[in-house]
Amino acid sequence: MADFLGSRFDQIAFASWQHLSLVVQCLLLATAIAIAVAAVVYRSRPLSSVANTVTAIGLTIPAFALVGLLVAPFGFGVPPALAVVTFFAILPILRNAIVGLTGINQSVVESARGLGMSRSSIFLRVELPLAWPVILGGIRVSAQMVMGIAAIAAYVLGPGLGGFIFSGLSRLGGANSLESVLTGVIGVVVLALLLDLLLVGLGRLTTPRGIRV
């Protein structure tokens, strides 16, 4: 194992970096999309429940199948990987964003309106900051989940640690095959822990003292 790691250190480091970078970029994109969608639906009960149903169903789609299907429109490589990872990343964030935004004490929103704040500034300056801890919870769940999903990207020749897993599995029993799989799996787990730690730190920095628990 040590030999395997030693001889391929650069390759592993590069793949890890690519993996993390893919996940982080997808998370950023997913957060923006999820908040935008939540902003559209959260004031309407029917729209919110439609969005919730869609997220619930979306989570049941096998990632493997989706990534395969997306080869047709996107081709191989980064684009289908990006699309699949972002799609799955959106789901938990959207769910939490809707929960967070609809759970805000209505008297706070009413007094914001009473002060003459516009709809958009109420959303940006009152509702979003108040829902932020819940949204961030969604981002953490999402990060854990898509770290694994991103490994599937290798199936469409995408970047990341998935390559080690796939190549190891395809020649299981062969030389270094197990080491290769383990490297991919452990790499993903370590990255997930690392990212979670970063997100906890981000939460500390971005949650106002007044609403910390």
Next chain:
Amino acid sequence: MSESAVSRPSTGTISGKSIVLDNVTKQYPGQSSPAVDGVTLEIPAGKIVMLVGPSGCGKTTTLKMINRLIEPTKGRIVLGDEDVTSIGGDELRRRIGYVIQAGGLFPHMTVAANIAIVPKMLGWDKGRIAARVDELLELVSLDPAQYRDRFPKELSGGQQQRVGVARALAADPPVLLMDEPFGAVDPITRQRLQDELLSIQEEVQKTIVIVTHDFDEAVKLGDWIVVFTEGARIVQYDTPERILAEPANAFVENFIGSGAGLKQLTLRRVGEVTLADAVTVHAGEAAASAIEKMERADHNHVVVLDDRERPVQWLSRRQLARLDTLTDVPEDKLPVVGQGATLNDALDTMLVSSAGAALVTGRRDVFLGVITVETVMDAITAARASAAASIGGPVGTNSDAIPTVAPDAPTSAGSSMSQAHDD
């Protein structure tokens, strides 16, 4: 407008603007009858007007139509001399302070940031905002240095409510709307906040409209009280004095609850009634000379004052007879009330002391005279008479005039104020 009954000292200059609701109706979708039915209500500048009535009668809806948090279905709203029915709602609300139960503070912002919301929207510069925040915290009796940087969850309910009031006053709006502002605090805090609101109002002289469930609160705070019934129909719009003395009908009587007479006592201060005089002597005098003074005045008691004219003892003929010289040792449980106390407080003191009277002191506790149960009774009678005699006031009607305020109803000799101004 007769202001005799509205005896609140006014020190500042009126910065409030009048509000007129002109035939305003709110019909919620899918309801058979309107929540607010053709209300015409004139709210005088610089006064506190209380909206009272049973639950669901449309108080909140009426209040929120003033700042158009709820859009009226029909009718006009005039602020000062400007028709604000169709100007932008957000712009209108920046000019009207709004306070809800428990303050409605933003939990993720500090006290200072909460108060600074409207000034920021209006584009004030930083220095001006910071100065204004401190000034307002002082106004609501919170030490700026101590409270400025706290978050709402680090404040008590009463303190949150105060910050809510400060925030509403931040840009010095002419009008303040409050929906059951003191509903969520304990009775003692509520009383303190009410007193504070009155003293703030003395200073700022805004036009304040307050919704309340609590009739006693309405009597205490209001220059005028609107009593509503279902559909925001105005049953009576009058001064607290007159509503207590002359309820328009049985509905209002019921709403006042028992003890209207006692409630009137909370409206008058000891300093406003004529006190009975008393024989006063000073500590150090001989008892014999005190008795002589007492007999000359045909009284049965003397009040002993110390060297700073403060009452220390209240002696009967029998007690005097046992004494040689008068001392300035303060008597236990001497029934004393300040001239700022309400007649209700005075009556309490009398009942506790079982003397049927109490000594009244003024500034620096200097003795002023004696208040007796008879004085209090006379004051009630006089209040009733003057309330009955005063007519006129702001307009308050509904479009389809209803029998409850029929001008010829026996109780409404002077209460049909709507008629006085209807032209």
